[in-house]
Amino acid sequence: MQWDPTGEQLAMVPGGGTFVYIWTAASKELQKIDTDFKTPQELSTLCWSRNGLYLSVGTAKGNLLMYNSRERKKTQSLGKHTKKVVCSVWNNKQHLAMAGLDRMVTITDGSSGDTLRQFALKGDPVDMCVASRKEAGQVRTEENTYSINVSRRTIYIMECQDSEDKPLELEFLPTYGNIHKHLWFGDGFILVAFKSGQVVVVSSLNSEISEEVFSSKVLDVLSDVAYAPSLGRIAVAGACNVRILDASGTEFTEVKADAIDLEPNQAVERVGWTRDGQVLTLSTASGQLLSYLAALPVVYSHHATKVMHLTSLLELSVVDVTRRGVVSKVVVESEPAFCGLGPNHAAVSYHRLGPGKADSRPVSRRQYLGSVASVSLSGGHAVVLLEGKAIVHPIEVGAGQSSEDFDLVLPPPGKVQTVLCVALTPDFIITGSKQGELTYYLLEDGSSVNEYRHDEGGILHLYPQPDGSRLIFEDDHGNLNLFNPVSDQVLVVPQFTGKAERVMWDQLDPNVFVVVDASMLHTYLHIPISIAGPRVEFVCKQHYQPTHTPILVHSGSVACRLKNGSIDSLALDSHRTLMAADSLSRATPLRKFQQCLRLGRLKMAWDCAVTLGSSEAWGQLGVAGLELLDIHMAVAAYRMLGDASMVLSLEQISQYEDKNLLAAHVMVLLDRDHAAAQELFLRSSVPKAALEMRKDLKQWSEALKLAEQLDPDAIAGISKEHAASLELTGEYSQAKVHYQQ
16 A cells, blocks of 8 residues: 555555555545456556655556546556566656566656566566666756666666666675675665575665665564655664664764664564654554654744754753853743744643643743644734634733733734734734735834735745844745735745755845745845845755755854754855965965855955955955945045046945936946946936937937937937937938927
8 A cells, every 4th residue: 555645645555456446645545446457457556746746556467547637537558567577666757667587677667657667677576666866066956867676686776867877786695695685875876685584785876886885684583664854863773672774964873872673572563753753653563553752843943042852752941052051941841733833931831731740831822712833922912823814912911911902913904804824024924915905004003004916926025134123925826926015025035946845044144035935945035125126046056955944044054853853953055265274265265256246245245355456356346336336445545446437437426315316327237237327326316317328329319209308408419419410321311300309
């Protein structure tokens, strides 16, 4: 039996059966799928596609049944193999690979059922995996490398890029015995588990594949292995024992403290992790299922640089990521569902209270009539998201009073909104609704001060800046947008197409934010003022370990919660050379200078330019200052460069307060897009400057068009100049027309 990737449907084949059962968890529906082959055929293997759309079923006679779970449609493919199908696996391109006792491997297109490729084996297949093979200096996402356990003696590795490729055969020492199971994990590593209890790890990199990265006799006999990507740990089971290997780093070590030893009559047959790695489950030969808590639930919250997270089932610790050590501990009565942290208080939510006793005295306790989805805290108020509405109330009230007496329910009566998310800043309560409405309420009295309608769909998540002046929201299409409540301007976050798990604003730099997905950190820079107007720029992206849960960013350092309950930090690639404590910070001043420019840190870039002392650095700093409309910095840089004409020109415009007028002049000085400069001039307090620009550039046709609207008296003079220029190029008839004007 096998769950689909979403965990919604369970497919099962009874022993020796000719049909499939599919059980749907949500509806509890049990569906029987008959194969409808002309002659009854025992089913030998089944496998879900990566998107959960297709279920492939192989038979003992070598045929294939493809079932579309969405359309409930069956498709038969006869003759894929001439003997029993033993194993099958899907890759991320929806290609199905099957291996049979006819010693053939067949790769089939899942949508069409066409056979894409076949290759032969030298023995009987046992099991098969698919993965992305490791290559030096390259990041590969396509899964086109298949590995097959052949006759329990050899691992075939077949890369299906070229039809002429021959399989690579991995053979091991005869003393290891029979190969029981193999799997891929981490950065292109292959774990091979032998029945004798020997466990071997090899790298799929061509230059390393002939060497064993790790080899150890973990148990006397082995029955199963399983890998938890989120923990970076491998469970090895055999007899009545389970051993845990830590594979999160470059070294592979046994975690002796986490060993499991059962009674002698409880032989472990299978072992498996939950997807989040929190629970390890064993099945025994006597039919028992035993589950162990392998990692603490991920419960955390943060405020500024302080993080509160679960360190044991009944204890939360508050730490300041800028200092070492625990600030305080909160002992609770039962395992918390989630928590919230404010400047002065911490909130803990329970699904139900247990019989335990808490050492920490709560200043407020309250039960809500419904399921609480989240809680946020300010200095004196709490806001909870409760079944489509937000409830705001003071945290502490006077003796004999109840916080319910001060409840503010949002949206207010008469306003039809289903609140999907809520955020709290020092001054505002911000709600996002299913109807696409983003609303700011004043925390002091609950009055609505700003409303914005997002026409692209509902608003699912809110991520405000620490001071609340800007906000990023995610809509129900997964798009991220940066919102300015002052101007109602919305900027799309570029170059992000994945599924955001959270967005973290840098606590020290208000213009840097990081988008977190399942495996990557995407760093962005918000530029509020520039010659091109406000914009969001993509800076860089980098991988993070599955054992890490990013929580907050402080000056380019990402604080992460590890699965073992500790707090670790990693440096953003965009900030690495700027960190004094980082080993790479001793990089050349040029690299540091370039990184400062990339992040818009012009004062730090000035210090680097002084160290470099090159005209190229001063020129780059001057241009960067102009692009960010930091005229004083640009004047200083061009003065160091010795460009007197640019310094004089900049000093003439340095007193302009009109940003459109200033940006337009800068674009002319940089010889940038003249059409964009004209638009800026026209929106400024001196629109005639657009006409003067065109005249200075001797662009007479454009100048005439502007003169008709801005200065009709100037048409004669412009026509004369235009005619003279046409005369020089030999266009006499056109010149005559303009002279006559």
